[in-house]
Amino acid sequence: NHGRRGLLKMVALRRKLLDYLKKHDEARYQTLIGRLGIRR
Known part of the structure; x- marks a missing residue:
């Protein structure tokens, strides 16, 4: 799922x-x- 990968990327970037x-x-x-x- 393309959207999900983008979301994971965003989360990783935010972290x-x-x-x-x-x-x-x-x-x-x-x-x-x-x-x-x-x-956290």
């Missing part, structure tokens, strides 16, 4: 961005996951 943020800007990371409602 990479979140990991980067967590390393470099913890406060912004916390704000972002709070706003998105992500529990």
Whole structure:
């Protein structure tokens, strides 16, 4: 399924961005996951 692969790619990209943020800007990371409602 082409759409599903695109979705997985998006998720992987977002995780990479979140990991980067967590390393470099913890406060912004916390704000972002709070706003998105992500529990990690």
